[in-house]
Amino acid sequence: MEKSALDRLLDYLAQHNLKDGDALPPERSLAEALGMSRRDLRAALASMEAAGRVWRGVGRGTYLGARPLKFSASLRSLRAGSSPADIAEMRLVLEPAFVELATLKASPDDLAELEKCARRNATAKDDDEWQQWDHRFHLLIAQATRNPAIIALMDVVNGMRMKPNAREKTADQDTRRHFAMQHQDVVKAMLERDGATAAARMRDHLLNVQWRIPSQRERGDDAVR
Incomplete structure (x- = not known):
């Protein structure tokens, strides 16, 4: 069974040992690395954001974990x-x-x-x-x-x-x-x-x-x- 976009993203994070506070690659690069469309990637990131597992800062990018107070x-x-x-x-x-x-x-x-x-x-x-x-x-x-x-x-x-x-x-x-x-x-x-x-x-x-x-x-x- 083909993995969902979210599962592929989670596998990528685990394989690259990314942890809370680490920045994700730019959306275009990450989509290419995962072999998926940017729309599918955005949906996977949205699911993680809804669960509080990533945060996005305007002009800052996307980071793993909850939004730090300083940001x-x-x-x-x-x-x-x-x-x-x-x-x-x-x-x-x-x-x-x-x-x-x-x-x-x-x-x-x-x-x-x-x-x-x-x-x-x-x-x-x-x-x-x-x-x-x-x-x-x-x-x-x-x-x-x-x-x-x-x-x-x-x-x-x-x-x-x-x-x-x-x-x-x-x-x-x-x-x-x-x-x-x-x-x-x-x-x-x-x-x-x-x-x-x-x-x-x-x-x-x-x-x-x-x-x-x-x-x-x-x-x-x-x-x-």
Whole structure:
């Protein structure tokens, strides 16, 4: 049986004794070394990134392991003291505008990755798997803007959401399914290059996120996403 692109990439890393903190070769060189297309390589790297096994820095390249704090965006100080409600409110202000811009600038490959990510959201079996694909979904939208400042800001927002006392939970399958459908609605509008509708669908989604947070706090549970 032919190995998947991800398995071939993992074999390459093991054969070259690459470890956390090491830089991967440039995408073109790595794809040639692995004998695969750059699209297949990007999909394998995306899977590793979603699992927190690689990180990418704008203008820096791709590295194994989790993103070191020294390479985090300077806005990381915003994380201190931010509650789930604070984060949800900030996202409601920012992300509809991000997705409207991304709709105009996204490449066909960007849209294909977003479709894939939305499908993975829909099949997530637990909160940890949901979080991986949800964070990637929102980061992919930022990356599709081709704006380094927006990408860095979204990276910070995702980091804020991962704080133990601020991490949002998708506690049940019905919640995950509902939000996955909203993600798919966003992607559908993006595929139609309808930025206004994509922004409206993102706003609906984030209002739904925001609406759930206070009620969850009243029960003394973690915030639901």
